[in-house]
Amino acid sequence: MLKPPSDMPMYGNIEKSPLDFSEVDTRLPMLVYMSREKRPGYDHNKKAGAMNALVRASAIMSNGPFILNLDCDHYVYNSKAFREGMCFMMDRGGDRLCYVQFPQRFEGIDPSDRYANHNTVFFDINMRALDGLQGPVYVGTGCLFRRIALYGFDPPRSKDHSPGFCGCCLPRGRKASASNANPEETMALRMGDFDGDSMNLATFPKKFGNSSFLIDSIPVAEFQGRPLADHPSVKNGRPPGALTIPREILDASIVAEAISVVSCWYEEKTEWGTRVGWIYGSVTEDVVTGYRMHNRGWKSVYCVTQRDAFRGTAPINLTDRLHQVLRWATGSVEIFFSRNNALFASSKMKGTTKDCIPQCWHISLHIHLPHCLLLPSSTLPFLRAVHCANTQCHLPDIPTYHHRHALSPGHAGDQVVWNCTGRVVAK
Ligand SMILES: O=c1ccn([C@@H]2O[C@H](COP(=O)(O)OP(=O)(O)O[C@H]3O[C@H](CO)[C@@H](O)[C@H](O)[C@H]3O)[C@@H](O)[C@H]2O)c(=O)[nH]1
Numbered sequence: 207m208l209k210p211p212s213d214m215p216m217y218g219n220i221e222k223s224p225l226d227f228s229e230v231d232t233r234l235p236m237l238v239y240m241s242r243e244k245r246p247g248y249d250h251n252k253k254a255g256a257m258n259a260l261v262r263a264s265a266i267m268s269n270g271p272f273i274l275n276l277d278c279d280h281y282v283y284n285s286k287a288f289r290e291g292m293c294f295m296m297d298r299g300g301d302r303l304c305y306v307q308f309p310q311r312f313e314g315i316d317p318s319d320r321y322a323n324h325n326t327v328f329f330d331i332n333m334r335a336l337d338g339l340q341g342p343v344y345v346g347t348g349c350l351f352r353r354i355a356l357y358g359f360d361p362p363r364s365k366d367h368s369p370g371f372c373g374c375c376l377p378r379g380r381k382a383s384a385s386n387a388n389p390e391e392t393m394a395l396r397m398g399d400f401d402g403d404s405m406n407l408a409t410f411p412k413k414f415g416n417s418s419f420l421i422d423s424i425p426v427a428e429f430q431g432r433p434l435a436d437h438p439s440v441k442n443g444r445p446p447g448a449l450t451i452p453r454e455i456l457d458a459s460i461v462a463e464a465i466s467v468v469s470c471w472y473e474e475k476t477e478w479g480t481r482v483g484w485i486y487g488s489v490t491e492d493v494v495t496g497y498r499m500h501n502r503g504w505k506s507v508y509c510v511t512q513r514d515a516f517r518g519t520a521p522i523n524l525t526d527r528l529h530q531v532l533r534w535a536t537g538s539v540e541i542f543f544s545r546n547n548a549l550f551a552s553s554k555m556k557g558t559t560k561d562c563i564p565q566c567w568h569i570s571l572h573i574h575l576p577h578c579l580l581l582p583s584s585t586l587p588f589l590r591a592v593h594c595a596n597t598q599c600h601l602p603d604i605p606t607y608h609h610r611h612a613l614s615p616g617h618a619g620d621q622v623v624w625n626c627t628g629r630v631v632a633k
Pocket residue numbers: 252253254256276277278279345346347489490491492530533534615616617618619620621
């Protein structure tokens with residue numbers, strides 16, 4: 207852990223540097239490298255488990271109301287993209303946004319994109335279309351989250367917002383049963399509504415675990431993530447100047463608490479991975495995690511910046527690419543046959559989204575299944591042609607194009623989380 211910066215600005219010293227930094231605040235953001243505890247007998251839940259440990263540790267150490275999630279094989283290509291994402295979050299009504307998803311863009315792919323690594327149909331058609339409905343799906347990286355949405359709360363004013371479909375299209379009985387279908391699931395913690403009885407703090411240790419630091423940080427993150435109350439139309443706003451109060455400096459007891467929330471037993475008998483944080487048990491945990499938020503009524507935004515916000519690497523040899531798409535196709539099938547199928551969505555999910563998400567899965571299966579069929583027979587030229595036709599890429603003129611083995615499936619690596627308050631937490 208780098209030494210945490212003080213709250214006061216620290217201006218550069220002219221004598222020590224040839225450049226004049228006398229009016230520049232030279233503090234570095236706090237950087238923490240975190241490695242969660244893993245033990246035999248405790249499922250670490252792969253990426254979803256890593257993300258949940260990061261969310262808890264960062265709640266204790268900096269509690270940024272917004273969190274940027276980047277995979278280890280991606281990097282920031284446009285620092286101004288953060289501001290664009292935050293504009294959506296801070297806009298009027300932005301407090302009902304759970305995340306801002308940026309497109310995934312890749313480097314090092316051959317010009318003909320023979321393995322369809324750019325996923326053009328998905329990132330430039332499907333995701334843009336979903337943006338016009340309830341918002342894009344979460345695709346695992348390049349995503350700016352509202353911390354409170356990750357905690358499984360309903361969006362603010364959820365009672366004021368009626369479902370997106372016309373009530374008369376549903377038989378009365380069905381509508382009533384949709385909203386009461388699973389009281390445990392739909393009766394989320396209505397932090398933003400502040401209607402007193404719905405925020406039952408007594409249930410928090412069962413949901414979030416026994417860390418009182420963590421539980422106390424939850425209302426703070428909710429408050430700090432609200433839009434500025436600078437206009438009468440801003441409901442539930444944060445008064446100007448509310449964020450300028452000095453922060454507590456990290457001491458040994460806070461660091462000890464952060465270590466305890468990343469221990470392998472912390473999640474036992476809590477709702478981490480089931481209703482709180484990244485959801486466990488799916489090979490495409492990202493899609494399920496985003497879907498659960500949409501199902502509570504949160505909206506998301508697709509933010510396509512002129513200069514790519516982030517860039518990453520993709521598997522550029524056929525075997526690795528096939529393993530990747532096999533995983534995605536497995537995830538799609540798995541979701542289809544689970545309670546996370548949008549056909550069973552709650553009444554808070556927009557009707558049009560309910561209709562479209564299964565369509566997207568259909569498209570995804572259409573694209574990915576041919577890849578999967580190819581897996582055992584990737585050398586057959588005929589199947590390769592089918593594969594390329596399905597993924598809309600050109601067949602290369604020279605089949606022996608040199609493949610670089612940049613990545614292998616499930617390559618080791620870590621998640622990086624930026625807590626968007628100037629402090630950085632990483633694993
Ligand atoms: O046991 C694991 C496996 C993976 N990861 C992380 O997961 C991320 C994605 O893994 P990668 O091997 O790069 O998979 P991709 O197929 O490239 O990932 C895409 O698909 C995944 C869902 O299948 C999403 O989670 C990713 O964000 C998305 O970029 C990486 O940053 C890894 O650090 C872990 O932390 N632990």
